Amino acid sequence: MCLDESYAGCNQEDRGERLFDGDGEQTQYLQKVVDFLQDYQSHYQRTQAFCRKLAELDLFEDMGPNLRCLVVKSAPLQALKWSTNKAEIY
Numbered sequence: 001m002c003l004d005e006s007y008a009g010c011n012q013e014d015r016g017e018r019l020f021d022g023d024g025e026q027t028q029y030l031q032k033v034v035d036f037l038q039d040y041q042s043h044y045q046r047t048q049a050f051c052r053k054l055a056e057l058d059l060f061e062d063m064g065p066n067l068r069c070l071v072v073k074s075a076p077l078q079a080l081k082w083s084t085n086k087a088e089i090y
Helices: 028-056
Strands: 060-063 080-084
Touching: none
Parallel strands: none
Antiparallel strands: 060 080
16 A cells, blocks of 8 residues: 555645554554455455456356447447356356
């Protein structure tokens, strides 16, 4: 996690949660944020690995969603693979 102190929106008026205590140590608030980010990154990496494995096993199947709006009658989206072939998994 990086903090850009030159960012105009960075708190300079002692509002909000403190990130470090008087001794320069992480506050409980900052530790919770860091824990969340680490957990999120871990889940992201596992999801990426899982999707790579599904692709490797050719378990994704093409889907052709069709979007409708008021201006254009319909516009199909190409090259989307949003679904797995459930029969292949079982």
